Amino acid sequence: MRLARFGPQGLYCAQETPDEPFRVLYSDPFDTLPGGWEFGSELRGPSIPFLAPVSPGKIVGVGRNYKEHVKELSNPMPSEPVLFLKAPSSIIGPLAPVVLPPESQRVEFEGEVAVVLRLPLRRATIEQARAAILGFTAACDVTARDLQKKDPCFSRAKSFDSFCPIGPVIAITASESDDVENLEVTTRINGEQRQHAHVREMSWGILEQLVYVSRMMSLEPGDVILTGTPAGVGPLADGDQIEVEVSGVGVLRNPVEAFRG
Numbered sequence: 200m201r202l203a204r205f206g207p208q209g210l211y212c213a214q215e216t217p218d219e220p221f222r223v224l225y226s227d228p229f230d231t232l233p234g235g236w237e238f239g240s241e242l243r244g245p246s247i248p249f250l251a252p253v254s255p256g257k258i259v260g261v262g263r264n265y266k267e268h269v270k271e272l273s274n275p276m277p278s279e280p281v282l283f284l285k286a287p288s289s290i291i292g293p294l295a296p297v298v299l300p301p302e303s304q305r306v307e308f309e310g311e312v313a314v315v316l317r318l319p320l321r322r323a324t325i326e327q328a329r330a331a332i333l334g335f336t337a338a339c340d341v342t343a344r345d346l347q348k349k350d351p352c353f354s355r356a357k358s359f360d361s362f363c364p365i366g367p368v369i370a371i372t373a374s375e376s377d378d379v380e381n382l383e384v385t386t387r388i389n390g391e392q393r394q395h396a397h398v399r400e401m402s403w404g405i406l407e408q409l410v411y412v413s414r415m416m417s418l419e420p421g422d423v424i425l426t427g428t429p430a431g432v433g434p435l436a437d438g439d440q441i442e443v444e445v446s447g448v449g450v451l452r453n454p455v456e457a458f459r460g
């Protein structure tokens with residue numbers, strides 16, 4: 200099952216298999232499990248412009264979670280997950296432009312698997328974490344690398360408007376399944392593959408990350424966890440096309456533009 204949002208009101212729609220059309224979803228996907236979802240009419244037309252599939256209360260980033268990426272930035276391997284918060288106002292949907300701000304001379308892409316929560320979590324166990332996941336989507340954790348190196352904390356570098364493209368759909372997981380261990384992420388810039396990894400290569404797995412984060416802060420339905428980026432990050436330039444692909448989700452596409460005031 201794949202969940203998306205569309206139209207001026209940001210209505211939900213869902214697709215049971217990739218061969219079937221998206222249909223308007225009447226049920227609240229945070230209240231009702233997919234087995235009980237009620238649907239309305241089919242969405243017609245050659246392509247539906249989807250919005251960001253979720254409006255989170257917070258975005259929690261996990262840094263330095265793939266060993267090869269830690270090495271490429273010459274950082275020491277952390278003994279605990281490195282956490283940061285990214286402003287929810289940085290979210291944009293598929294096809295919306297990432298705008299390069301004049302305050303940074305080096306903005307980089309970080310293709311990532313994003314986890315969307317269905318249930319609240321507080322000091323969770325692994326099993327509670329697994330059951331709380333609504334699904335996965337693709338995200339680009341866009342980062343002003345020069346500002347990140349200058350600042351003692353990452354807030355500024357991670358939070359410019361448009362720095363969190365997300366979507367195009369949320370691939371819904373069955374809570375008992377092992378989907379969570381079996382995802383791949385690929386980033387392409389202008390059609391050329393720049394990053395590729397399997398979540399098994401992470402230092403801290405997705406469920407461990409949720410358990411860890413939920414010790415510090417309550418996680419709420421709709422919250423998004425960016426699970427870290429693999430090796431291969433690099434700068435973005437005006438006119439670039441970013442593609443982040445995650446298994447079961449499809450391809451998140453966003454153009455890059457210079458700030459024009």
Ligand code: ZN
Binds near residue numbers: 260261262311427428
């Ligand atoms: Zn990141």
